[in-house]
Amino acid sequence: MTANTPDIVANLASIRQRIAIAAKTAGRQPDDVRLIAVTKYMPRAYVETAMAAGHHCFGENTLQGAMNKQPLLDAPCNEWHFIGHLQTNKARKVPAHFNWLHTLDSLKLAGKLSESALLADTTLNVLLQVNIASDPDKYGLDTQSVHAFADDLLAAKLAGIRLCGLMTIGRRAADPGETRASFAALRELGDSCAARFGVDHFRELSMGMSNDFELAVAEGATMVRVGSAIFGPRPASNDQTLK
Numbered sequence: 176m177t178a179n180t181p182d183i184v185a186n187l188a189s190i191r192q193r194i195a196i197a198a199k200t201a202g203r204q205p206d207d208v209r210l211i212a213v214t215k216y217m218p219r220a221y222v223e224t225a226m227a228a229g230h231h232c233f234g235e236n237t238l239q240g241a242m243n244k245q246p247l248l249d250a251p252c253n254e255w256h257f258i259g260h261l262q263t264n265k266a267r268k269v270p271a272h273f274n275w276l277h278t279l280d281s282l283k284l285a286g287k288l289s290e291s292a293l294l295a296d297t298t299l300n301v302l303l304q305v306n307i308a309s310d311p312d313k314y315g316l317d318t319q320s321v322h323a324f325a326d327d328l329l330a331a332k333l334a335g336i337r338l339c340g341l342m343t344i345g346r347r348a349a350d351p352g353e354t355r356a357s358f359a360a361l362r363e364l365g366d367s368c369a370a371r372f373g374v375d376h377f378r379e380l381s382m383g384m385s386n387d388f389e390l391a392v393a394e395g396a397t398m399v400r401v402g403s404a405i406f407g408p409r410p411a412s413n414d415q416t417l418k
């Protein structure tokens with residue numbers, strides 16, 4: 176290990192512990208929060224280190240970055256989450272290689288994912304990405320359009336995809352209270368969707384990253400997406416893709 180290599184095993188343990196504390200403080204069970212280790216721009220060896228330590232849940236935000244990690248991507252012991260924006264013309268490969276997609280934001284994309292999932296003989300779990308703070312630089316559905324979008328999606332009865340909840344990138348703010356409020360808003364939206372649709376499996380809230388996952392857990396996150404706090408910093412230019 177060189178001086179610059181992050182201590183991935185220790186970092187994973189520490190993040191897990193912080194999640195457990197945040198969950199207990201909020202009266203929740205630590206096991207109700209899934210830790211997605213975000214491996215984007217990180218070498219394959221880092222994924223292998225995490226796997227050797229018993230971690231099997233990973234996230235990537237581009238297809239290319241993910242495909243660079245085959246066969247770790249296709250190892251049945253691993254659960255992979257696609258967390259980046261996805262263009263419809265790239266949807267074909269996602270259901271074959273990923274268990275979850277966090278960034279559904281168009282019916283056209285949903286149709287493509289459904290077709291591809293059927294071809295791959297699999298079911299893809301999907302979350303709707305919500306632009307909770309109406310940030311013009313971010314992808315996702317506006318809060319006000321989520322109900323109508325989900326109505327249309329469910330009415331289309333697309334085979335091969337299962338609508339399981341909502342995802343957001345929390346508001347970046349100097350005041351943690353503002354970030355937390357954006358997570359609370361996603362939880363409320365999730366609750367209203369669950370009540371409206373009566374779909375049993377509509378219960379996931381993907382929210383919280385390295386800098387704010389404890390706030391997200393306090394507000395009900397069932398999945399947190401943590402990259403740099405586990406694997407170390409990425410080159411700054413690569414974070415342009417974070418929308």
Ligand SMILES: *Cc1c(COP(=O)(O)O)cnc(C)c1O
Nearest residue numbers: 213236258384385400401402403
């Ligand atoms: C990169 C990324 C993350 C992880 O970000 P960190 O701040 O490194 O934890 C989480 N979610 C999405 C959508 C990302 O693109």
